[in-house]
Amino acid sequence: MQRRIPVVAVAVLTLLAALPVATAQAQLKGEYKIGVLEPLTGPLSSEGKRHLAGYEIMRDLINARGGVMGKKLTFAIADIPNPTAAASEANRLIAREGVKILTGSFSSTLCGAASEAAARHNVIYWESSCVDPRFTRRGLKTTFRTEIDGIGFGWYQVEFAVKYVAPRLGKKPSELRVVFLSEDSSYGQGATEAARARAKKEFGMQELAAEYYNFQTINDFTPILIKFKQLNPDILFGISRNNDAILLWKQAKEQSFVPKAVITAGATGFGSPDFGKALGNDGNGPFALLEPGPGFKVDGLRPEGREIEAAFRAAVQKATGSYPLGGHQLAAGGLWLLKLVLDKAGTDELGAFRKAVFALDMPVGSLVNGWGAKFDETGQNSNDRVQHYMLQWQNGELVTVWPEQFTTNRTKWLPLPAWDQRK
């Protein structure tokens, strides 16, 4: 008899543990469908699939926590490999699937076209990832963005250079000699121009060069690396997509180009896991501004953020076997915030929805990724509420290194040593 007690206890505990989820799911009345637009084929497909995976994992967590407006959240998914497809698929989801809210789209080259199409139908467009600063400056009442814009990326890149890198190089910000190298899409230009303006006007950094390239056709960085090597900069600020970052870094090694620090931003290029896969330990050293990665201290968050963040990490770990990547986190952070807004508004009617969005006032640490929320009148979440983190490539992995109060990891290789000393 005594031997049976633990078995019974385990069974009861298991049932109790499953109860909140089962109850929450049982209480869901009907379904609420939204449209999800992602580049699932074409050059951005890897990132688009990862972004979609983030949405799907968070959708399941949301449904286990009462769904949206008491209904089970479901997706109508569409593939948008290019801006033309983005507009036509947005139209299709609105007309055929009857969705009142569209979300996506990972890329700055896609979000503009998709949101224009949504606006023509007076349908809400909830962007969780693209960072083109122009996205929320078109006077569209239907457009909202949870992620920071490109200006925020540039702002954070310079912030890190000034507060963290300059003291470690023994220089004042105005003594830093910097070069900028970016792909030339609206994403790259938006972020880089913001960084250039802040670096020069606010801190008087010495800009030695600023170069843009087409990431779809670039096949040789050697001439620009020769030029940069001669300029001998302290910092290389970069924005890249994917293959371009890999080629750049591979050729930087060939040319023995060694700036003291490389500060990049975004989940693509230097921030993509492909960079580590392609280069292994040769990739060690560069920084990438991202959502939090390994080393992130969840206990630094507010209680309401801590629970969903922990649940999301565990779910991604279970589904993918790895720590949530940038694409996962951007999608999940945006979708969780959409749930909060819909629950508060109780409807997808535009007027009530907007009122609920603008009423949000959540401090940093309240949401997934340690984000907060405070939207301005353009539909843009505030840069200072969308806390971002600097990650560094260390032994084939991106780990969180800044702000130091949020992480257990510390920076290595600053200033960058010779190529053979970054192991």
Next chain:
Amino acid sequence: MAALPQLVVSTLLLGGIYALIAVGLTLIFGIMRVVNFAHGEFLMLGMYLAFWAFALWHLDPYVVLVIALPVFFAVGLLSYWLVMQGVIKASHNVQIFTTVGLSIALQNAALVLWTGDYRFVRPWHASEVVRLGGAALNLSQIVAFAVAVAFTGGLMAFMKFTQAGRVMRATAEDREAATLMGIDTERVYRLAWTIGIVCVGVAGVLLSPVYTVYPQAGLQFVLLAYVVVVLGGLGDMRGALFGSLIVAAVETVGAYTLGIAWKEVLYFVLFILVLVFRPAGLFGQRGAETLGM
């Protein structure tokens, strides 16, 4: 001036890559008068062959080269029989639409079969650098350049000194006259297409250690290959090699002096100038410009 040796080396190595891709394209155009818009996709297939051989059996891309020759010979023959044979006598518009269709079909087949993930081939020589004077040379690119020169020379010799080459040239010059002389032009086209595909397939294998492998990998090179072919002269193998070096020089020197954003502006200005003032290209056969390019 300190940068000069490196700029020269970069031009040669980049030109080698372009030549490797362009030589097959110019052969197909020269003999068949077909602009193959699917050329980049055959390059991509070569890259995937190298990737899978490396990932599954740890075969070095240079070993895969030996396998690539018969594999792409078969791919060339198959694609000719299934696709090109039916349109070889059709108008240039039909041929263009057919090869564009083939390009999109191959891209999407790769996407379905192997996903859009980026793949990397990292043999020991992928990041091997040879330092010569003040210049750094990537070993994989040196090999690509050497093979490009060898292929161009080989094809030129083949066209000039062999019976098959003479027959091909005769067909290219005047198809109807060649037919009247008893030449099986159908066979000539099949051979030209197949050799062109073998060339670009081999190029794909050689470029796999240098660039990322993914379904759209061919796109970044194919536009350049057209520029090279037009610049050098449509259908001219020697022109393809020199055209490649000229485009690479314009890109490299332009990017270094004016900025990397200018490189495409510069070589497309050159492209337009050649089309306006010397439509047959720098080394091209007379009359090539009348063929719908």
